[in-house]
Amino acid sequence: MDGVRKRRKLDLPDDLSLSGISRDFPFNPKTDFSIPQIYLTDFFIYWSFLNNFWEILCLNRFCLDDFSDALVHNEKNSLMDHVHTCMLKLIIKEQGKDVGIPLRTINRRTWEVTLLKLLRRGVEEKLFDDQNIVDKMAEQNGYYSLSLGQKFKVLGYLYDQSVDLDSVRNYIVLCGESIREIDIPIEKTKKMKNEEYILLQSELEMELRKYQTSMVPLGEDRFYNQYYWFGPQVYLENTIYPVSSNRIYIRMAQGNVDMESVGDNMEGDPGVGKRLLGDINKQHMEEKQNYIWGYLNKEGIQELISFLDERGLREYELKNQIEILKSNIYECTSSREEQLSFGGSVGFGSKARRSRAAPTSFLDYQNRWVKKPVK
Numbered sequence: 001m002d003g004v005r006k007r008r009k010l011d012l013p014d015d016l017s018l019s020g021i022s023r024d025f026p027f028n029p030k031t032d033f034s035i036p037q038i039y040l041t042d043f044f045i046y047w048s049f050l051n052n053f054w055e056i057l058c059l060n061r062f063c064l065d066d067f068s069d070a071l072v073h074n075e076k077n078s079l080m081d082h083v084h085t086c087m088l089k090l091i092i093k094e095q096g097k098d099v100g101i102p103l104r105t106i107n108r109r110t111w112e113v114t115l116l117k118l119l120r121r122g123v124e125e126k127l128f129d130d131q132n133i134v135d136k137m138a139e140q141n142g143y144y145s146l147s148l149g150q151k152f153k154v155l156g157y158l159y160d161q162s163v164d165l166d167s168v169r170n171y172i173v174l175c176g177e178s179i180r181e182i183d184i185p186i187e188k189t190k191k192m193k194n195e196e197y198i199l200l201q202s203e204l205e206m207e208l209r210k211y212q213t214s215m216v217p218l219g220e221d222r223f224y225n226q227y228y229w230f231g232p233q234v235y236l237e238n239t240i241y242p243v244s245s246n247r248i249y250i251r252m253a254q255g256n257v258d259m260e261s262v263g264d265n266m267e268g269d270p271g272v273g274k275r276l277l278g279d280i281n282k283q284h285m286e287e288k289q290n291y292i293w294g295y296l297n298k299e300g301i302q303e304l305i306s307f308l309d310e311r312g313l314r315e316y317e318l319k320n321q322i323e324i325l326k327s328n329i330y331e332c333t334s335s336r337e338e339q340l341s342f343g344g345s346v347g348f349g350s351k352a353r354r355s356r357a358a359p360t361s362f363l364d365y366q367n368r369w370v371k372k373p374v375k
Contacts, residue, residue, distance in 0.1 A: 015222035015312025025223060026307055029250050029294030034068050039152050040293040043068070044249075046155050048215040048230070049162070050083060056171050059086040060367045064230060070362035071151055076144050079362040084143070085111040086367075087158045088118065094165050112142040115154070118161075128157050216325070218248065219318030221308065226251040227318060229325055246329060247295040248304070248322070298330060 015021065035043050051061045059082060070079040085108050092101050092114065106114050116137050122128030133150050137143060146154065162168060218227040228249045296304055305322060308315040 012311070012313035012316055015309065015314050018309065018311050021222065021309055021312070023222075025225075027300070027303055029252070029296055029300065031292065031294045033293065033295075034072055036148070037292060039148070041291075042152050042156060043071075044215065044228075044230075046159055049159060050087075053162075053168060053171060056167055057086040057090055058367075059083065060365075062362075062365060066362040066365065070365075072148060073362070074144065077363050077365075079365040080143075081108045081111065082365060082367045084115060084158070087162060088114050090165065090167065091118070091158065091161050094167065095161075112137070115143060119154070119157070122157060218321040218325070220314045221318060222312060222315055223253070224314075225253065227322075229329060231325070231328060247297055248301055248329065250294045250296065252292050252294055253290065301326070301329065 016023070031037070033040060047064060047067050050057065050059060050067075054061050062079060066079055070077050070083075073080075085106060088111055089103060089106050092103050092106060101114055101117060116134065119128055119134050119137070123131055123134060130150070130153055133146060133153060136145055136150070143151075143154070216229045216231055218229055220226055228251070230249070301322070305319060305326075308319040310316045310319055
């Protein structure tokens with residue numbers, strides 16, 4: 001990571017109060033997502049939850065591209081099998097006695113039966129309000145007969161059930177304690193020589209990666225558009241697996257984007273707890289129709305950096321954060337390009353699909369934690 005630029009201790013004015021500042025948004029971020037705009041906020045929340053709580057879910061982390069490909073795929077696939085199996089195991093471990101489902105009976109071959117039982121219970125208790133999904137799963141080909149919107153409704157129900165579990169809340173407390181233990185030596189590094197500081201800081205950052213959110217808020221521009229990066233990268237057995245995105249994502253007010261460029265894609269606890277569960281959380285759901293998601297690739301990021309005016313408070317903070325993370329984002333770009341050269345998908349920001357021969361395809365996703373019992 002680039003050396004962190006020290007925050008300038010100035011009382012900067014509001015960006016739009018600056019003389020001579022442009023009030024036009026000079027470019028339109030790409031919006032050609034494979035997931036319709038109406039589901040994107042949910043998509044980011046669920047992906048962030050699954051990747052942040054991978055340890056108690058016993059679920060290997062996976063990238064945005066794989067998750068979007070697996071969701072829009074209309075046939076059985078390995079990633080969705082593992083995601084639902086692990087979420088159901090986590091829920092049933094605490095609620096099993098209430099629903100009468102033994103934990104040992106849940107696996108990749110039986111999870112759809114378990115899910116159907118859980119949804120029926122949800123309907124009876126008025127926690128799940130879509131009987132049509134239950135009927136469709138029972139009468140047709142299970143989960144994979146559902147539409148994309150119905151799949152998101154099922155994921156939303158499992159997410160709501162999961163975030164209130166004691167195991168999830170205990171994990172948040174554990175991560176908070178671990179972060180505080182790491183923060184203490186970070187303070188001590190300020191007295192070290194430069195070479196020692198860089199070495200120790202690097203080691204501590206690697207340790208913090210276990211607990212930091214996958215959804216990194218970068219800040220806002222002059223128009224209050226919100227910028228996010230999904231990172232940091234995850235290192236497994238000395239191999240860089242590009243869980244992180246090689247793009248910056250923008251949550252834009254609809255007035256700040258050319259709606260014609262969006263096309264048909266419109267169909268369709270503070271502290272550690274907040275970082276782990278995602279900064280875009282359920283309290284924002286009522287607002288999501290007023291926002292459009294877009295993304296910037298490497299070239300777009302450079303255009304954004306050139307556009308930002310450091311004289312204003314919001315854009316100074318935003319530019320500072322992008323400069324800090326820029327090398328990490330570009331490293332993800334290189335890692336992703338290398339992966340694609342072996343047959344992977346062209347990325348979540350495109351509707352193109354990945355080859356069945358892709359080495360990291362959602363179709364042949366492998367969960368290394370599958371045999372480890374849930375804590």
